[in-house]
Structure formats: structure tokens, C-alpha cells
Amino acid sequence: MSTQNPPIVNPAKxxxxHWTQGTFYESRDTSFGALLGLKDLGIGYGEVPPGKSGCPFHNHHVEDELFVILEGHGTYRFGEERHLIGPGDVLGAPAGGPxxxxxxxxxxxxxxxxxxxxxxxATEICEYPDSGKFLAKTRVSTGGTTEFRTIGRAGEEVDYWEGEPGA
Known part of the structure; x- marks a missing residue:
């Protein structure tokens, strides 16, 4: 008999x-893949109030995402299009560009x-087309701990050797 928790989670429990950022971003959410014993698959549950979003407009270069709408209605902004969404809709966000x-x-x-x-x-690059920012991060595969994370803005390029001692 296992002493480990069963791989079952009820989002209602x-x-x-709860967090807010400015006037447009707000959510009550959590990640719970680790509770299910998942190491290479992230899963979260979110509740976003009317008129708000849980994240900026962004794209992933490596990771695929999928969303399952459980309750409520909204708009799914995808690329240059907008789609009405509601309960039962499954939204794909494959890795790619803008x-x-x-x-x-x-x-x-x-x-x-x-x-x-x-x-x-293990390594991900995200772009934020509305603000021109990018996020670069790496993480350890067990536990998802981030080892390197930086947010910047494209446009300032430096030479590979710039600032290196003796270069």
C-alpha cells in the first residue's frame, strides 16, 4: 500500500x-502538476474576474499550451484574431512566433x-508582442525551479566579445 497521495486533484478544493497587477490583470490561481506527480507536464487552474486577464499577450518558442474553459465566457486573442470562448471550449497555443x-x-x-x-x-523563450519584451528562462526538470531568468527588450544588440576580459 502506497503512503503517497493519490494522483487526483479537485480544482474546487x-x-x-489571489494577485493583481495594474487595472487589467487579476487572477486567483495555482499550479498543481506536482500534486499529481507530473514532472514534464504543467497544469494549473485559474479564475479571472470579469474585465480582466490572467497574463499579457505572449507566445512561447518551445512550450505548447492548452486551455480548457470550465465556466464563464471570454475572448481568446490568438495572433491577430479574436475568438469568443465559453464552457467546454479547448484552446490550443502551440509554440511558435507572434x-x-x-x-x-x-x-x-x-x-x-x-x-x-x-x-x-528545460529552456524557454517567451515574447510579449504588445510591449516588445522577451523572457528567457531555464529550469531544473525536477520541481520546476528556475535557475536562470531574465526579461529584456529586443533591440539592444551587443557583440559576442563585448565586456569580456582580454577580448
Whole structure:
């Protein structure tokens, strides 16, 4: 008999972290892949209030994402298009360039509740087309701890040897 927790999670019983950023971003959410024993698959649950989004418009270069809408209604901004979404809809966000940039916005009157599922890569680059930023990060495969993380803005290029001693 195993002393380990069973690989079962009910999102309604999860402890959610509430956060806000500015006037447009707000969510109650959590990641719970580790509770299921998953090492290379990320899974989260989020509740976004009306008129808000849980993240900026962005695209991943390595990781694929998938969203399952559980309750509420919103708009799925994908590339240059916008799609109305509601309960039962499954949204794909494959790795790629700006054409796969994505964002979920709650345009309904009740909290938008969804699952987010993603592949977990050792190294990832994300771009944020609205702000011109990029995120570069690496992580240890066990536990998902980030070892390197930097956010910058494209446009300032330096020579490979710049600043190196003796170069």
C-alpha cells in the first residue's frame, strides 16, 4: 500500500493565490502538476474576474499550451484574431512566433474558470508582442525551479566579445 497521495486533484478544493497587477490583470490561481506527480507536464487552474486577464499577450518558442474553459465566457486573442470562448471550449497555443501569441480575457459577467496545461521545457523563450519584451528562462526538470531568468527588450544588440576580459 502506497503512503503517497493519490494522483487526483479537485480544482474546487485547491488553495488559490489571489494577485493583481495594474487595472487589467487579476487572477486567483495555482499550479498543481506536482500534486499529481507530473514532472514534464504543467497544469494549473485559474479564475479571472470579469474585465480582466490572467497574463499579457505572449507566445512561447518551445512550450505548447492548452486551455480548457470550465465556466464563464471570454475572448481568446490568438495572433491577430479574436475568438469568443465559453464552457467546454479547448484552446490550443502551440509554440511558435507572434502568430501563436495568445491571451484569455474575461468579457463575461462572472469569473472565467479554466485549466491550463503545458509542456515543460528545460529552456524557454517567451515574447510579449504588445510591449516588445522577451523572457528567457531555464529550469531544473525536477520541481520546476528556475535557475536562470531574465526579461529584456529586443533591440539592444551587443557583440559576442563585448565586456569580456582580454577580448
Amino acid at each position: 485547491l488553495q488559490l493565490e 502568430e501563436t501569441a495568445h491571451q484569455i480575457v474575461n468579457t463575461g459577467t462572472v469569473p472565467l474558470k479554466y485549466l491550463s496545461i503545458s509542456s515543460i521545457a
